[in-house]
Amino acid sequence: MIELHHIHKNHGATVAVADVSLAVKRGESVALLGHSGSGKTTLLRLVAGLDLPDSGTVCVEGRIGMVFQSLALWPHAMVQEQIELVLHGPRWSGAAKTARVAEMLDVFGLDSWACRKPGTLSGGEQQRVALARAVASDPEILLLDEPLAHLDGGSRQELRERLLPILKGRAVLIATHDEEDARVLAQRCLRMREGRIV
Amino acid sequence: MTQPFLNSLLFAVMTTVFATVGGMAVFWGAVSASKTRGWGESILVGGAVGCLLMPPFLHAGAWWKVGMGLALPVATIPFGAMVLSLQLWPVVFLVLLAASRRLEPSLLEAARIFLPPRRIWNRIVLPMLLPALCLASAVVFILALNHFIVPTTFQTPVQIADVYVMFSSLYDTRAALLQSLPIWLISMATLALAARLAACGEMGRTNRHASLHAGFAFRGLPIPGGRVLWRGLGGVILLASLLPGLGGLISWVIPKHDEALRTYMTPLLGAVRLALPQFGASLVYAAGSALFASIFGVAIWRAMRVVASRRGGTAIADGKVAWLVEWILATPFVLSGLFLGILLIGASQAAGAWAWWQGTWLMGLAALAVRFVWIPFKAASVAHAQIQSDLLDAAKVFRLSSAATFKAVEWPAMKPSLATAAWMVYVLALWDVETLVLIYPAGGEPVSLRLFQLLHYGYDAQVGVLSLGLVAMGLLPGLALGFIRYAGFHRPSPQGHKMIAKR
Numbered sequence: 164m165i166e167l168h169h170i171h172k173n174h175g176a177t178v179a180v181a182d183v184s185l186a187v188k189r190g191e192s193v194a195l196l197g198h199s200g201s202g203k204t205t206l207l208r209l210v211a212g213l214d215l216p217d218s219g220t221v222c223v224e225g226r227i228g229m230v231f232q233s234l235a236l237w238p239h240a241m242v243q244e245q246i247e248l249v250l251h252g253p254r255w256s257g258a259a260k261t262a263r264v265a266e267m268l269d270v271f272g273l274d275s276w277a278c279r280k281p282g283t284l285s286g287g288e289q290q291r292v293a294l295a296r297a298v299a300s301d302p303e304i305l306l307l308d309e310p311l312a313h314l315d316g317g318s319r320q321e322l323r324e325r326l327l328p329i330l331k332g333r334a335v336l337i338a339t340h341d342e343e344d345a346r347v348l349a350q351r352c353l354r355m356r357e358g359r360i361v
Numbered sequence: 362m363t364q365p366f367l368n369s370l371l372f373a374v375m376t377t378v379f380a381t382v383g384g385m386a387v388f389w390g391a392v393s394a395s396k397t398r399g400w401g402e403s404i405l406v407g408g409a410v411g412c413l414l415m416p417p418f419l420h421a422g423a424w425w426k427v428g429m430g431l432a433l434p435v436a437t438i439p440f441g442a443m444v445l446s447l448q449l450w451p452v453v454f455l456v457l458l459a460a461s462r463r464l465e466p467s468l469l470e471a472a473r474i475f476l477p478p479r480r481i482w483n484r485i486v487l488p489m490l491l492p493a494l495c496l497a498s499a500v501v502f503i504l505a506l507n508h509f510i511v512p513t514t515f516q517t518p519v520q521i522a523d524v525y526v527m528f529s530s531l532y533d534t535r536a537a538l539l540q541s542l543p544i545w546l547i548s549m550a551t552l553a554l555a556a557r558l559a560a561c562g563e564m565g566r567t568n569r570h571a572s573l574h575a576g577f578a579f580r581g582l583p584i585p586g587g588r589v590l591w592r593g594l595g596g597v598i599l600l601a602s603l604l605p606g607l608g609g610l611i612s613w614v615i616p617k618h619d620e621a622l623r624t625y626m627t628p629l630l631g632a633v634r635l636a637l638p639q640f641g642a643s644l645v646y647a648a649g650s651a652l653f654a655s656i657f658g659v660a661i662w663r664a665m666r667v668v669a670s671r672r673g674g675t676a677i678a679d680g681k682v683a684w685l686v687e688w689i690l691a692t693p694f695v696l697s698g699l700f701l702g703i704l705l706i707g708a709s710q711a712a713g714a715w716a717w718w719q720g721t722w723l724m725g726l727a728a729l730a731v732r733f734v735w736i737p738f739k740a741a742s743v744a745h746a747q748i749q750s751d752l753l754d755a756a757k758v759f760r761l762s763s764a765a766t767f768k769a770v771e772w773p774a775m776k777p778s779l780a781t782a783a784w785m786v787y788v789l790a791l792w793d794v795e796t797l798v799l800i801y802p803a804g805g806e807p808v809s810l811r812l813f814q815l816l817h818y819g820y821d822a823q824v825g826v827l828s829l830g831l832v833a834m835g836l837l838p839g840l841a842l843g844f845i846r847y848a849g850f851h852r853p854s855p856q857g858h859k860m861i862a863k864r
Contacts, residue, residue, distance in 0.1 A: 213470050229474050235467035239488045248484055249475040296475070 164189050164304055164334035165210055170219035172205055172358075179205040180216070181358040189303065192335040194349035195360075196342065202358040203338035204232060207306045210336060225303030225334070232308040232338075234293040236281035242292050243268065243277040246299045255300070267295040270325065286313035291322065298329050305330065307337045311344055323347050366543055369506055369520040372438050372445075376505035379446030381498045383598050384453025390595020391458060392579045393588035401592070406458065408599040409451035414835065415606050416792040416809065419828050420448050421514040422816045423609030441515035445505055447602040452504070453497040460493035461579070469582060478583045492558050499555035500695065503548045507697035509795040510813070520544055521697050528699075529799065534707030541700060548696055556688055610828055632823040633830065636808060640830060643791055643807040645722065647834070650729035651787035655779060657730060658737030661686065662745075667763055687742075690735040698796030701728050705800060720802045728796050733786040740782035744775040780842060788835045 165187040172180040180202045187193050195203045208214045209221055211229055228249075236245060246267050250260045268274045271291040281289055290313045297305060310326070311319045326348060339345050345352045353360050387405055394401025424444040428435035472485040512519040520541065528537040584591060665683060693701055705728055709719040718724050752770050794813045801810065808831050815824050 211470075211474055213473065227474055229471070231467045231471060233465060233467045235465065235471040237468055237471070237485055237489070248480070251477065251480065300475070 164224050165336065166220075166222040167206075167210070168220045168222075170206070170209060170216045170221065172202075172209060172214065172216050174205075178358045180209065183219075183358070183360055185353070185360065187334045187336055189334050190332050191351065192330050192337065192349040194337045194339060194345035194352045195355050196339060196345050196352055197355035198340060201355040203355055204308055205358075206355070207308050207336060207338050210304075211306055223304065226300065227304045227306060228297035228300060228302035229306040230293045230297045230308060230310045232312070234281075234289050234313075236289055236292055236296075238280065238282055241278050241280055242273055242284075245281070245292055245296050249296055249300050263299060267299050270329075271295040287315070287318050290314055294322070294326070303333055305333050305335045307335065307339075307348075309339055310337065310348075311339075311341070319344075363520075363523075365518050365520045365523045368438060368518055369512075369544065370547075372442055372508075372512055372517060372519055373502050373506035375439060375442035376445045376449065376508075377498055377502040379443055380449040380501045380505075381453050381494070383446055383450035384457065384497065385494070386591065387450060387454045387595040387598050388457040388461075389584065389586075389591035390593075390598075391454075392461070393584050393591040393595075402458075405595055405599060406455070408603055409454050412448055412599075412602045413451045414788050415448065415603070416812075416828060416831065417448060417508075417510045418514070418792075418794065418809070418813050418816055419610065419824075420444070420606045421511045422824065423605035425514060426609060427605050436516040438517055441512055441517050442505070444515065445508060445511040446501075447598075448511075449501045449504060450598065450602070452501050453494070456493050456497035456500075457490060460490055464489060469579065473582060478585075481582060482585060495558050496555045499551050499558070503551050503555075503695045506544060506548055507695065507700075509697055509699060514816070521699060524703075525699055525798075528703055532706075534703055534710065537703050538700075538707070541703075545696065545700070549692065552691060552695060553688060556684060556691075610825055610832070632820075632826050636811060636827055636830075638804070639806055639808045639811050640834070642801075642805045643809065643831065643834065645805075646725055646729060646793070646797070646807055647787045647790040649726045650733060650790040651783045653726060653730035654733045654786045655737045655783045658690075658734045658739075658782070659741050659779065661690070661734070662738050662741040663767070666745075670763060687735070687738070690738050693732045694735045698728070698732055698793060699799065701732055701796055702799035720800070722802055722805055724800050725797050725802065725805065728800060729790045729793060732793075732796050733789060736786050736789075737779060737782040740778045741775060744778035745771060748774045784838050784842070787838055791831060791835050 165185070167183055167185045170180050170183045171178075183202075183206060185193070185206075195206060197203050205214065207229070209216055210223060211227055212221075212223070237248070240248060243264055246264045247260065250263055255263065268277055271294060273288075273291055273295060276284060276288060276292075281292065284292065290311065294307075294310060297307070311322060314322060323344070330348065335349070337345065337349055355361070387409070391402040391405045394405075421444060424447075425435055427433075428440060434440060468489070469481070469485065472481045476485065507521060509521050509525070513522050521544070524537050524541045527533070527540060665686065705724055706719060709716055709724070748771065752774075753766070791807075792809055793807075794809050797807060798810060798813075801807065808827055812824055812827050812831070815827070
């Protein structure tokens with residue numbers, strides 16, 4: 164599903180990713196562990212096609228869902244619209260779309276905030292909306308950039324449990340600096356330092 | 362409804378439509394130039410500011426000549442609206458650009474991942490920029506409805522021109538104000554609506570650090586119609602807005618051949634020599650109004666902050682009172698300066714004790730300061746909003762007094778914006794015709810008024826040389842400020858020497 168071959172990416176004079184090769188199969192969750200600036204987010208952006216590598220090849224097969232580090236919730240859209248907007252194409256017409264929105268609101272415990280805009284939600288609530296939006300269209304590939312960063316201990320544990328069944332059957336790449344998140348959510352952990360997998 | 366009033370409405374609506382379409386086209390041009398690392402956008406921004414700062418009588422006069430040369434129907438509402446829109450599209454462009462620079466790039470990246478290209482523009486970009494677009498269009502509408510010079514130059518009988526003719530012949534303040542009431546009401550209502558839109562709009566301002574250029578947020582997004590089309594269109598609109606004015610200026614001043622040079626030079630130099638008192642008057646009005654408007658604008662803003670902090674809340678600084686104060690300050694700026702002149706004359710006639718100041722320099726200075734006070738006020742509040750909240754929080758933690766916070770944190774951050782605002786007031790006062798046309802004192806006629814009158818009589822060479830002088834006067838403070846800053850940056854500091862010596 165995801166195959167990276169000898170990827171290099173520089174940001175100006177700084178080496179962001181250096182000679183990274185990686186494969187993630189369907190049904191596999193891989194965590195990228197590392198400190199800030201180690202290249203995790205850049206790698207996710209390369210997989211998502213938001214940035215192009217300076218050299219190497221990126222092969223991605225399937226639709227992508229992503230949780231951004233900044234969450235990137237559209238400020239003018241209500242919670243249910245955030246989910247609705249990503250449901251397009253023949254599969255999500257009419258009743259199927261409505262049912263899927265209701266399902267996502269229910270799964271992520273967002274029913275009572277369906278008609279609120281992101282600016283009126285707490286950090287944890289916004290995190291749930293971002294996760295719901297990422298998985299709503301049932302993507303084959305899921306890219307999660309610090310997916311539980313805005314949550315406290317209790318909420319973090321609860322959301323991990325909600326996430327586990329959702330990750331099954333997809334190729335998942337998780338960027339995190341939290342070892343516990345990586346251990347629970349991923350089957351394989353890779354450590355990154357100065358743009359390299361070590 | 363009278364014909365001039367209908368003409369005013371039609372003129373304002375057409376100008377708004379043209380300027381909105383033009384501003385959006387140049388905006389897409391700037392966005393399409395994302396691969397140029399911002400310099401393409403910088404050129405468009407520089408050109409847009411140039412359009413806004415070009416004297417309106419110069420712009421209108423140049424287009425009158427172009428239209429006559431091409432045998433176009435110049436004395437019509439559509440042509441006048443087209444000419445004014447070529448000066449006002451930068452309002453739409455700059456407001457859209459400011460809004461898009463504050464867009465968090467990841468919002469559009471998320472859209473790229475989740476949505477097809479068509480839906481990105483319809484469902485994500487447009488809703489986020491719509492409040493800014495409505496606000497800018499409303500401002501253009503009000504400015505066009507209250508514009509005096511362009512419709513007058515193109516002989517369009519609009520309400521403002523009617524009010525001017527009626528008041529200058531009868532001096533009946535009450536009748537003039539009654540006649541202009543519809544324009545006032547429509548302008549104030551539109552301004553209130555625009556201010557509400559700006560306050561309520563969700564512009565995606567989640568990003569505290571604005572991007573260096575708008576194209577940064579839009580990079581990688583497919584542009585409908587193609588990037589080349591929008592870049593070309595943006596360039597064409599920019600050139601159409603700047604070239605006639607600048608070209609006219611040069612062609613009026615530079616004679617065609619040697620023989621003409623000899624015959625032209627004497628009248629040109631004569632025009633400058635004869636207009637020296639007018640240049641002096643312009644300098645007094647421009648510098649004085651920049652000084653007074655800046656002092657009053659910052660003082661009003663500061664008073665609001667102090668009262669808000671003493672009450673321990675933000676209700677006054679950020680709430681309904683702030684909105685009301687801003688609305689009151691913005692009103693004289695967007696309404697025609699003619700109304701301000703009529704009001705001041707009416708007020709000084711009504712209050713006997715104040716009759717002495719009618720026809721004095723002070724009245725002109727006061728009128729200009731009142732008209733432009735909103736610019737420094739707005740600059741102060743916008744600059745303050747951009748100060749990192751951590752810095753202000755630190756001042757609170759360390760219990761700095763209000764004055765110390767202003768001196769240590771607020772003033773250094775706001776200084777450049779306030780200097781720019783003062784310069785804008787200086788330039789606008791230099792070009793001003795309509796505020797002073799009714800109230801300038803005997804012997805206190807500024808260059809702009811003389812130019813406005815000369816344009817009617819076809820003294821092209823004199824118009825050109827006086828305009829050039831006025832443009833030079835406008836640029837002077839900016840150049841001086843730039844020179845001082847340049848000299849300041851390149852002066853080696855004693856501290857720097859010490860550090861090098863230690864190494």
